[in-house]
Amino acid sequence: MQKEQQKKNIRTVGVMMALTLLGKVLGLARDMLLGQNFATGMAADAFMAASRIPRNFFDAIFASAISASFIPVFNEYLEKKGKDEAFRLSGAFITVMTLLTAALSALGMLFAAPITALLAQGFDAPTAALCAQLLRILFPTVLFTGLAFSIVGILQSLGEFNIPALLSTASNLVIILYYLFFVRRFGVVGLAVSFLLGWSVQVFIQLPALRRFGYRYHPALRHEGLHKILLLAGPVLVSTWVQPLNLTVATRYASFIPGGASALEYANTLYTIVAGVFVLSIANVIFPEMSRYAARQDEAAMGESISGTLSAMLFLLTPMAAGLAALARPVVRLLYEWGAWDAQSTDLTAGALTFLSLGMLGYGVQIILSRAFYAEQQGKTPLLAGVISVAANVILCQLLAPLLGLRGLALASAVSLALPALVLFFAAARRYRGVLSRAAAVDFAKMLVCAALMGAAVWLAQDKLAAHLNGDGVAQRVLTVGAPTVLGVAVYLLLAWLIQVSTVAQIKALLRKRGRST
Secondary structure, eight states, X not given: OHHXXXXXXXXXXXXXXXXXXXXXXXXXXXXXXXXXXXXXXXXXXXXXXXXXXXXIIIIHHHHHHIIIIIHHHHHHHHHHTOHHHHHHHHHHXXXXXXXXXXXXXXXXXXXXXXXXXXXXXXXXXXXXXXXXXXXXXXXXXXXXXHXXXXXXXXXXXXXXXXXXXXXXXXXXXXHHHHHHHTHHHHHHHHHHHHHHHHHHHHHHTTHHHHHXXXXXXXXXXXXXXXXXXXXXXXXXXXXXXXXXXXXXXXXXXXXXXXXXXXXXXXXXXXXXXXXXXXXXXXXXXXXXXXXXXXXXXXXXXXXXXXXXXXXXXXXXXXXXXHHHHHTHHHHHHHHHOSTTOOHHHHHHHHHHHHHHGGGHHHHHHHHHHHHHHHHTXXXXXXXXXXXXXXXXXXXXXXXHHHHHTHHHHHHHHHHHHHHHHHHHHHHHXXXXXXXXXXXXXXXXXXXXXXXHHHHHHHXXXXXXXXXXXXXXXXXXXXXXXXXXXXXXXXXXXXXXXXXXXXXXXXXXXXXXXXXHHO
């Protein structure tokens, strides 16, 4: 039965990855248009900071907190008390979430100037004033995010993953249309308005799917299940602040480097496209399943789910990290070095991206294992891991920024992702059998060797291509990225097969079964 569920999960993850990738590609196109129109100048710095504050501190936080605190309790009600009672719980949750996010939006708009002064101290007066103006427009995205991800939690628990995966596609299309038709007339202020409209669309496109499941919203301020959600939400909210808080601390230091704040944001966008599409697709599919195992108190199934998920994820994420580090500069040149973007902007962004990519494994492990603890309605361990991460990031930013500049800030971010991943891993290994084993450790060591050799081959290939290609057009830049990528995939898979990484055998067995079934 569990094998059938695993096959279903693989198919679902594949579809979600495709849909999420579509949204990320459109998000990349959105940022490319931002780079072409505003590069890394004053307007870009102001907009990046203004959009990041509500998005990172509240949008991402509410998305994670809703998933991590609401989904386990909602699934517990589905398993034990039925759909009607689960829907009543969700109605109360949505009501409370709407009131909370509306209040936060109002406070953010009211205190936009002091927030800008606190989080972007390096901005001069005109840039800070523009940032505060944009922040007043963008803070209501918090309200729409709270609503959108409350609905996401319901749909994913009911087995609908495709519509939630399309949210970023819908919002990015609205913003891209603005760039194509209105940016010259309304500039960066109009861009902020288009972001707000895009985020509101995320709510409305999910409503038809809710109706298909027979959902009816019943507003309420009280429900017994809210107490469980709120008890879990406290530690979840704090621990999910880790990544946005770390990025905001790094951006504070980067604001003293000309163009540094926006360059760090561009690099982080590319990093999250590569890591986020894969990791979050897996996490979103596996989390409701883990929540059901927790509700049934099936520790054996939970341990098997964790170890299998980590093994498959690391097999693919390890070469992604090595490849992104090796190809950082040609990737940035291909995607951004057009229009107002110059070689200096490429150097800043590529340097940050190289060091950010080192944190990709920590990011993936942290996301999956934190979901496992949240599924058990245990938030203390992720909270402890988050505190360690934030403390390490503050110290490392202070130490590394004077030595390495923007690269040092990116390295601090990477290390501060690895530390909580280790804390969560050893905590999970103590709790569940099979998570930590000699075979798994040997397999991971083999993956690292394969990825390191692949990274070296990719870097040498792109360096030779860049030296021998004539011209600097789109075709040459695509070839400089595409050919080494294909080579890297081939080298990694060949090496993994030669030194017998166990995941390769599992993939071959799955393909044989599919071949026989067709």
